Amino acid sequence: MKSKIKYQNNANNFNFSSNETWSSFIKSLKLFFSKKLNIFSFSLVIFLIFIAIFAPFLSPHQYDMVNPSNALAPPSLEHLMGTDTTGRDIFSRALHGTTTSLSLALTTIIFGLITGVSLGAIAGYFVGIVDEIIMRIVDVFMSIPGVILALAMVAILGPEPIYLILALSIRRIIQFARVTRGVVLSIKELDYISACHALGMSHLRIIFIHVLPNCIGPIIVLSTVLIGNVILMESTLSFLGLGIQEPTPSWGTMIAKGNEFLTFAPWVSVAPGIFLFTTMIAFNLFGDGIRDHLDPKDKVTT
Amino acid sequence: MFLKVFLRRLFTFLPTILGIATFAFILGHATPGDPAYAALGIDLEGYSGVDQEEVERVRKELGLDKPILIQYVHWIWNALQGDFGRSYVNDYVVMDAVIEALPNTLYLLGLTMLTAIIIGVSIGMISAVFQGTAGDLIARLISIIGVSTPVFWFALILILIFAYNLDWFPIGGVVEEFGPKALVLPVASIALHPAALIARMTRSSMLEVLSHDMIRTATSKGLFRSRIFFVHALRNAINPVITVIGFQTGNLVGGAVAIEVIFTIRGMGELLITAIHDKDILVMQCAILVIGVSFAVINLIVDMIYILIDPRIRL
Numbered sequence: 001m002k003s004k005i006k007y008q009n010n011a012n013n014f015n016f017s018s019n020e021t022w023s024s025f026i027k028s029l030k031l032f033f034s035k036k037l038n039i040f041s042f043s044l045v046i047f048l049i050f051i052a053i054f055a056p057f058l059s060p061h062q063y064d065m066v067n068p069s070n071a072l073a074p075p076s077l078e079h080l081m082g083t084d085t086t087g088r089d090i091f092s093r094a095l096h097g098t099t100t101s102l103s104l105a106l107t108t109i110i111f112g113l114i115t116g117v118s119l120g121a122i123a124g125y126f127v128g129i130v131d132e133i134i135m136r137i138v139d140v141f142m143s144i145p146g147v148i149l150a151l152a153m154v155a156i157l158g159p160e161p162i163y164l165i166l167a168l169s170i171r172r173i174i175q176f177a178r179v180t181r182g183v184v185l186s187i188k189e190l191d192y193i194s195a196c197h198a199l200g201m202s203h204l205r206i207i208f209i210h211v212l213p214n215c216i217g218p219i220i221v222l223s224t225v226l227i228g229n230v231i232l233m234e235s236t237l238s239f240l241g242l243g244i245q246e247p248t249p250s251w252g253t254m255i256a257k258g259n260e261f262l263t264f265a266p267w268v269s270v271a272p273g274i275f276l277f278t279t280m281i282a283f284n285l286f287g288d289g290i291r292d293h294l295d296p297k298d299k300v301t302t
Numbered sequence: 303m304f305l306k307v308f309l310r311r312l313f314t315f316l317p318t319i320l321g322i323a324t325f326a327f328i329l330g331h332a333t334p335g336d337p338a339y340a341a342l343g344i345d346l347e348g349y350s351g352v353d354q355e356e357v358e359r360v361r362k363e364l365g366l367d368k369p370i371l372i373q374y375v376h377w378i379w380n381a382l383q384g385d386f387g388r389s390y391v392n393d394y395v396v397m398d399a400v401i402e403a404l405p406n407t408l409y410l411l412g413l414t415m416l417t418a419i420i421i422g423v424s425i426g427m428i429s430a431v432f433q434g435t436a437g438d439l440i441a442r443l444i445s446i447i448g449v450s451t452p453v454f455w456f457a458l459i460l461i462l463i464f465a466y467n468l469d470w471f472p473i474g475g476v477v478e479e480f481g482p483k484a485l486v487l488p489v490a491s492i493a494l495h496p497a498a499l500i501a502r503m504t505r506s507s508m509l510e511v512l513s514h515d516m517i518r519t520a521t522s523k524g525l526f527r528s529r530i531f532f533v534h535a536l537r538n539a540i541n542p543v544i545t546v547i548g549f550q551t552g553n554l555v556g557g558a559v560a561i562e563v564i565f566t567i568r569g570m571g572e573l574l575i576t577a578i579h580d581k582d583i584l585v586m587q588c589a590i591l592v593i594g595v596s597f598a599v600i601n602l603i604v605d606m607i608y609i610l611i612d613p614r615i616r617l
Contacts, residue, residue, distance in 0.1 A: 146556055147559055151574065240575055241579065262458060
């Protein structure tokens with residue numbers, strides 16, 4: 001019963017199969033932006049994406065320009081957030097850090113989404129031994145804390161960006177798989193799916209065209225909620241020296257570098273942290289808004 | 303009834319443990335580098351001065367010449383007895399290092415969770431009692447800020463303010479060295495995130511419970527408001543809070559790793575990070591297994607508390 005209500009609820013907001021798709025989508029958007037907090041978080045997200053794309057043009061200095069004679073200079077007009085141990089401009093590096101963080105997070109989410117949704121759909125659709133095996137594996141990975149799991153993966157694979165994405169997405173794959181499986185399980189018992197079977201449609205067609213569109217709501221909610229999570233985890237790994245490696249600018253690495261000079265050069269750690277904090281606020285607020293909008297009853301837990 | 307549920311939960315618990323062990327085993331074998339070379343203290347695999355006979359001898363000694371399945375069974379069997387071998391890199395018994403580190407982490411996390419629950423539930427209760435649109439916004443903002451603050455950055459800010467500038471607390475987090483004051487900053491840094499979430503969860507579930515008929519009945523019976531809040535409402539509102547606590551333990555462990563490194567606390571996280579940097583495979587395997595198992599046990603306990611508190615729930 002509960003699942004049916006949820007299904008109708010999502011259908012109200014995301015009804016892609018009806019003729020009024022476009023107008024209902026616009027109506028949904030208007031409702032979303034009727035809240036000031038949502039406008040605020042959305043603008044902040046857009047602003048951050050803007051920074052991420054145009055970082056090379058926005059930064060006053062080259063992010064990797066070394067100037068040892070000006071090392072650990074305090075914030076000034078020339079260097080808005082001071083310089084680090086090798087005299088590089090922290091403000092420029094933090095701007096470029098936005099590019100690193102956001103692109104990594106987005107790739108991770110997309111990769112996790114595609115893999116997780118496929119696995120979850122297969123598990124939910126073909127209940128039985130396949131489902132059992134997939135869900136057991138999911139259980140195992142769920143019982144290892146996210147950061148520890150990512151650390152283990154990086155230890156095996158090395159801290160290359162591509163492996164980092166793989167390490168970060170393992171947990172996302174599982175989360176997407178669980179959510180998708182839940183929706184698919186409740187949808188496939190409905191009458192219209194039996195009708196599809198009666199019409200002789202292939203399993204693939206039923207899954208992708210008739211079952212999966214119902215998952216769009218929860219999946220959008222989960223992806224927006226998870227972006228902040230991924231950014232935080234990436235910066236934690238970088239902070240521990242197992243994420244993005246120098247000289248690529250990354251907030252986590254920059255904060256870690258400042259740890260040693262906290263007494264006499266606190267800006268080295270504090271400045272990139274402000275960027276990280278703002279980004280987290282933006283994506284968490286935005287994710288929260290989306291969740292309240294599309295999924296007001298069932299909270300997708302992260 | 304409780305026993306039955308417990309046994310059923312245990313039935314899914316054991317395969318999970320085996321799965322974690324398998325993961326730890328695969329981890330050890332997938333990590334680049336030949337353990338035999340590592341045991342001999344040789345970094346480069348193609349190093350010409352290696353005595354091949356010596357390598358073969360060590361390989362045999364470590365059981366690396368046997369088929370992988372036999373190695374697996376052997377490893378699980380040894381792990382069950384708490385034998386994880388000697389570290390190749392630093393010559394100590396792996397299990398000893400873990401036994402030394404685990405209590406530190408558990409102590410830190412336990413204290414953190416306690417702090418987070420006390421602060422979170424209090425803030426949640428207060429904001430639920432004084433409800434209103436402004437209160438709603440403030441509660442939401444507090445929880446968003448709490449969740450959005452990176453633990454390691456927050457810890458550095460706390461050190462900067464309270465250790466360097468005000469000199470109230472020590473920079474390190476080792477109790478034996480600095481006294482109990484040393485734990486204040488580490489606990490405060492990790493507790494921020496769960497406290498914010500618990501506060502928000504408490505608030506929303508309190509508001510829901512307060513609108514129930516039974517609260518009106520209690521009020522009409524002329525009970526004290528404090529009694530209604532703490533006995534009638536909180537008891538019913540606490541379930542979602544416990545769920546959040548269960549979910550949060552995993553995140554806590556993640557935050558604890560960075561905090562242990564910052565405050566040089568010799569815990570599991572610090573052990574794991576050092577092992578990864580040193581490519582100390584045996585310690586890595588053992589640390590992952592122990593962290594995974596502890597985490598699974600904590601979740602099991604949370605589930606059981608859940609049933610004890612609310613008999614309506616059946617897992």
